Amino acid sequence: MIERDIREVLSWWPTPSFLADFATRRVGFGHEGYGMNFPEGIDDHDREVMGIHVPTGHVDIYGFYGNPEGGFEHIVPETMYLGVLAQFLRELKRTAEAEAVERLIPQRRL
Numbered sequence: 103m104i105e106r107d108i109r110e111v112l113s114w115w116p117t118p119s120f121l122a123d124f125a126t127r128r129v130g131f132g133h134e135g136y137g138m139n140f141p142e143g144i145d146d147h148d149r150e151v152m153g154i155h156v157p158t159g160h161v162d163i164y165g166f167y168g169n170p171e172g173g174f175e176h177i178v179p180e181t182m183y184l185g186v187l188a189q190f191l192r193e194l195k196r197t198a199e200a201e202a203v204e205r206l207i208p209q210r211r212l
Contacts, residue, residue: 104163107174108186111136111163118191122199125187125206135173136165138183181207 114136115121124131130139139148141156148154156162161183166173184207191200 104176104178104182105186107165107176108138108163108178108183109190111138111165112187112190114165118194119196119199121187122191122196122202125184125203130161132164138163140180 112118112121114133115131116133120131123129128140128142130143131137139154139156139162141158141160144154144156144162154162156177159180160177161180162175162177163183164173164175184203188200188203188207191197191203
């Protein structure tokens with residue numbers, strides 16, 4: 103379910119080629135009620151008034167605020183978001199951007 107919500111957020115951004123650049127620069131985005139934020143993108147208003155807290159190593163994924171049936175918001179590990187983003191870009195045949203995102207994912211040490 104969370105992976106599906108991440109894909110939904112990604113699909114709402116009108117220019118998929120920008121998504122890898124946003125990830126590289128750690129810049130959040132939002133469009134028509136769907137978006138995501140890195141911890142650095144959460145300001146004092148978001149923290150104090152909205153109650154949004156994004157721990158280091160995670161991102162905030164949100165969708166369709168104001169929907170009478172409810173939207174969604176997830177705090178997910180950044181590596182999960184980046185993995186879904188890379189796969190999403192590959193499916194769009196944006197190989198160079200997918201590879202750039204994959205380089206951002208820390209490798210597990212054995």
